[in-house]
Amino acid sequence: MQTVIVILGWTALAVLLARAMQPVADSTAPQAMPFLGGGTPDTHAWQRYHFRPYSMALLFVAFEMEMMFMYPWAVVFVSEGIKALAEMGMFLAILSVGILYGWREGIFRWQ
Amino acid sequence: MTLIIVLLGAAALIGIGLYGALSQQSFVMLMMGLELMLNGALLAIIGFWSLYLGGMPEGQLLAIIVMAVMAVEMAIGFALIVAVYRKRQADMTESIGTLKQ
Amino acid sequence: MAMTRLARWAARSPAPVFAAIGPGRQAETERLLARPGLRRAATPRDAAILLVAGDLPGDTAEALSHVHDQLPHPRATLRWQADAPDAIAARIETAWRDICAGERDEDDHLPDEPPNAWKGIGPHGQGGKGMMGGTPYGRPMAMTGTDIRDGLRLDRYTARFGPFLPMLPPGLVLQVTLQGDVICDLDVQAPPLAQAADADAPDLCAARMLRLLGLDRAAHRVMHGQSARALWLRGAVPKRIGRIDGTSARDRLIAWLAGDTVSVAPPDLPALLHGAEWAEAMLILASLPPSALIRAARGVEAA
Amino acid sequence: MTDLMIALLTAFAVWTGWRVFRVDSMVRASFALMLSFVAVGAIGVLLSAPYIGVATVFMMAVEMMVMAIFMVMFMMNPAGLNPMVMVHQHRLSIGAGIVAFIGLSAAVLLSPLPSNPVAADTDVVAQLGHELLGPSMLIFETAGVTLLATMVGAVILSSRQGRFGSADEGSRPPGLTEGGDPAGRQPEGGGGHGHHHHEGH
Amino acid sequence: MTALLTLAVLATLLGGTLFAVALDRAYLPLLALFTRQRVETEAPDRLNRDLAPAWYLALAAIGIAVVPFAPDLALIDSPVGIVIWGSCEALIVLTVFLHGWSPNAPFPLIGAYRYAAIGLPVMLPSMFVLIAAALPAESLSLVAIVDSQREVWNVIRQPLGLPLFMVVALAMTLRGPMDYADAADIATGTSAEDSGAGRAVWQIARLAMLVSVSAIAATVFLGGPLGPVLPGPVWLWLKTGALMALTVWIGNRVARTTPSRMLTILWVVLLPLSFLHLLISGLIAL
Known part of the structure; x- marks a missing residue:
């Protein structure tokens, strides 16, 4: 209960503060142009942006799920002993295969 | 009473998610509909677990599984979209059909 | 009272x-800006x-107006012709005091109108015609095109970068087509302005690369004769x-840090930058001594 | 007090869920979905499921970040600079959504739901940990294998350079004339969607 | 008690931010920004432009609220403290992305995407070191983690933890070698179109985040409020201040490599290192 109230409270306070500290923005058309060192763009900058490491992002989404299992594992680690270590070792070893495969395919570079 | 509120909210999320999954032409938006439905399922599971099942550990595990399903769905779904886009330069659901040809 | x-x-x-x-003012200006x-x-x-050092050629006037108008109000332009560095530094400080006191400001150089005529049509005043058509908010949207790396035909963003971009040599205008942050197409539209030999000084060259890193x-220290x-x-x-x-960007940085001047043959600039990531491209450009860069860009233009 | 907060958070989750399909900007859509997840996570924290609740926020923040990246990558007009509606079978979908909602609500309202809340002193995280390492060990390791399969599958599908050459090789139809432009759909110079010609295939 | 703790959090955030400004020697430049006009870019996403700095600031405050100010005393005394901090990290990536997305300009956009590419995998080592710290405590709560360090601090017991976490701290506060959002080759990236008060608020939030990350690191690795003679909060402040200075020092000293290269380093060097760290910590904890 307190957790949620505190988090909501800080968020609300920060939003109010940030709003109070930032006066309304206002500018003319030449002033608003994106900065390119004097150059001009042809189009809007918002685009179907070619995010280069997209395979990495997908691998990451799958790999990161392991955290969901690791947090509860950490809590019972000492009481479960060596069995916990072995089970998590196996789990991480399985996932590491995926990372090694991705590395071999070169997905950690800009595609 | 709390459980009913939570479950009604879950039903609404599933309804909106279903609407999105059926109506959106774009594959990516369709996935958002699916995620929203899973969100509703997650809310229902949390509600049931907490207020009806008296905190069975399997309930929490089910919630984790739902999240894992979301991650798998996202990773494979987007990988498919990338593959289809590479072939067809389109992300519409209709263009998946032309892959068969 | 609080405001004052x-x-x-x-x-x-x-x-x-x-x-x-x-032209000819790069070394002087870089040393000036390192003052406390x-x-x-x-x-x-x-x-x-906005400090305008030296006589800018006429074809950069519009670019200068763009940069000038992008400064937030209140602002001031100072032209630096033959003053000694101490004198111009004093002038800048006076101008800054006047700006803070609200006694000095300049209007836009360019007219206040969007780059393309446009009238909002959406329910909130947004948008143009169709999904991708028209010129919403005065500009068209980027369109898809071939990519040189992975074959995903996503949007290409074309813009002219320079001549006053701080990470590019002064005067260089590159028309670059980006997909993501990879350079897919490159065209040298104006070569860098001619610089005297003192722009090749090892400490200045090293400082340029250090700033990019x-x-x-460390750049400050190098320019004041200390180790990085x-x-x-x-x-x-x-x-x-x-x-x-035979020398790579890394080798040249090491040489500069050791205090040696580096001279390289003018490279084929488009070939060097084509297909590079933006961060790499900027490092490559900074790793070329200005003299070599100017000759390289002029060679492209002549060809 | 807790009930009121749960009701408000539920309403917020539903509202942001609705906004997902009503905003033009793809970035806003994915972050609206994220806010919906955050509200559900907060409800979890209030309903004595602190781990599941907070972990939902954690996982979904990451997933929606990736979602936003891919939405912007593949959607036309990703920032919603032009107003747009991209739906088909709209009436049917609305109907299906409403039917689903009414059906589920009726099931909720009509079935008896005796109250059996979590005991206040349960250490739910440790309970989950013991469950994972004990009775549900197989589920846990199966999840590992599933995630591995997902990782490998995602990499194979999404990366261009595979063991068998470029994924897009031969994907563009041959030219109508020698060395000419490929037939079939060309990237459009303007205009909206709805011009999907696939004559070449 | 709650009111007192709220005040303590506020005081830490405020004092820490002032200290961070001093470390960056940025008092006067920040003040000067408030006298400048705030320029609006072409067709910006106004909602996200205004919300991004506010969220960044809020996440800093939430991060500190999890930190115990004395043994057994935290504003958010949650059984899953480190997961809350993990969520904060995930949301920081999102916030920085929004900050770069909202102005509709090329350099901020490139910065935003670079940060997404680096910020996501950077969270993995962070989660691993925090989980490693949770092993001897047998709990995810930061209060319990502090308790488990009564005999020996984690910085000694788990020597790889702090260095790995420093990398994360640099990334989360947009500093030095991990500052891919605001790099110099894209004219300060996500901040390239910020001016006036908007710029100032973002920079302040960034410095507040430095306090938050350092406080978490001080709690997890340096025993937080534990220490002889002086009261708990003072120890926490001293340790946080020391870590802030260390972070700033590293940020000013280490060169930034290209994003593509850093991504490979993260997955191929730092991730195996954090696996190793987890294994060592696990064996020691048993």
Whole structure:
């Protein structure tokens, strides 16, 4: 209960503060142009942006799920002993295969 | 009473998610509909677990599984979209059909 | 009262200067901006004073107006012709005090109209015709095109970068087509402005690269004749980039840090930058001594 | 007090869920979905499921970040600079959504739901940990294998350079004339969607 | 008690931010920004432009609220403290992305995407070191983690933890070698179109985040409020201040490599290192 109230409270306070500290923005058309060192763009900058490491992002989404299992594992680690270590070792070893495969395919570079 | 509120909210999320999954032409938006439905399922599971099942550990595990399903769905779904886009330069659901040809 | 106190505090801070550097003035200007009372702004949004060093050629006038108008109000333009560095530094400080006191400001040079005529049509005033058509908010949207790396036909963003971009040599205008941050197409539209031999000084060249590596303090130290005092300097510059007859960008940085001048044959600029990531491309450009870069760009233009 | 907060958070989750399909900007859509997840996570924290609740926020923040990246990558007009509606079978979908909602609500309202809340002193995280390492060990390791399969599958599908050459090789139809432009759909110079010609295939 | 703790959090955040400003020697430049006009870019996403700095600031405050100010005393005394901090990290990536997305300009956009590419995998080592710290405590709560360090601090017991976490701290506060959002080659990236008060608020939030990350690191690795003679909060402040200075020092000293290269380093060097760290910590904890 307190957790949620505190988090909501800080968020609300920060939003109010940030709003109070930032006066309304206002500018003319030449002033608003994106900065390119004097150059001009042809189009809007918002685009179907070619995010280069997209395979990495997908691998990451799958790999990161392991955290969901690791947090509860950490809590019972000492009481479960060596069995916990072995089970998590196996789990991480399985996932590491995926990372090694991705590395071999070169997905950690800009595609 | 709390459980009913939570479950009604879950039903609404599933309804909106279903609407999105059926109506959106774009594959990516369709996935958002699916995620929203899973969100509703997650809310229902949390509600049931907490207020009806008296905190069975399997309930929490089910919630984790739902999240894992979301991650798998996202990773494979987007990988498919990338593959289809590479072939067809389109992300519409209709263009998946032309892959068969 | 509170406002004037704030303004007085503000006037004591280093003056934020954005420099537009003319022919032959690069070395002088870079040394000027390393002075303690001045702050080199990386973008005009962060600057209050536009310093125009030397006589800019006529074809850069429009670009200068663009940069000038991008400075937030209140702002001032200072032209630096033959003053001694001490004199111009004093002028900048006076101007900054006047700006903070609200006694000095300049109007836009360019007319206040969007780049393309446009009238909002959406329910909230947004948008143009169709999904991708028209010129919403005065500009068209980017369109898809071939990519040189992975074959995903996503949007290509074309723009002219320069002539007053702080990470490019002064005067260089590149028309670049980007997909993501990879350079898919490149065209040298104007070569860098001619610079005297002192722009090739090892400390200035090293400082330019150090700034790109995020080491502003080290750059400062190098320009004041001290050692760079930075960690992982060599490792941070990828070994393979910027190879020109046997030396790579990393080798040239090491030579500059040791205090040696570097001379390289003018490279084939488009071939060097085509297909590079933006971060790499900027490192490659900074790793070329200005004299070689100018000859290279002129060679492209003549061809 | 807790009930009121749960009701408000539920309403917020539903509202942001609805906004997902009503905003033009793809970035806003994915972050609206994220806010919906955050509200559900907060409800979890209030319903004595602190781990599941907070972990929902954690996982979904990451997933929606990736979602936003891919939405912007593949959607036309990703920032919603032009107003747009991209739906088909709209009436049917609305109907299906409403039917689903009414059906589920009726099931909720009509079935008896005796109250059996979590005991206040349960250490739910440790309970989950013991469950994972004990009775549900197989589920846990199966999840590992599933995630591995997902990782490998995602990499194979999404990366261009595979063991068998470029993924897009031969994907563009041959030219109508020698060395000419490929037939079939060309990237459009303007205009909206709805011009999907696939004559070449 | 709650009111007192709220005040303590506020005081830490405020004092820490002032200290961070001093470390960056940025008092006067920040003040000067408030006298400048705030320029609006072409067709910006106004909602996200205004919300991004506010969220960044809020996440800093939430991060500190999890930190115990004395043994057994935290504003958010949650059984899953480190997961809350993990969520904060995930949301920081999102916030920085929004900050770069909202102005509709090329350099901020490139910065935003670079940060997404680096910020996501950077969270993995962070989660691993925090989980490693939770092993001897047998709990995810930061209060319990502090308790488990009564005999020996984690910085000695788990020597790889703090260095790995420093990398994360640099990334989360947009500093030095991990500052891919605001790099110099894209004219300060996500901040390239910020001016006036908007710029100032973002920079302040960034410095507040430095306090938050350092406080978490001080709690997890340096025993937080534990220490002889002086009261708990003072120890926490001293340790946090020391870590802030260390972070700033590293940020000013280490060169930034290209994003593509850093991504490979993260997955191929730092991730195996954090696996190793987890294994060592696990064996020691048993």
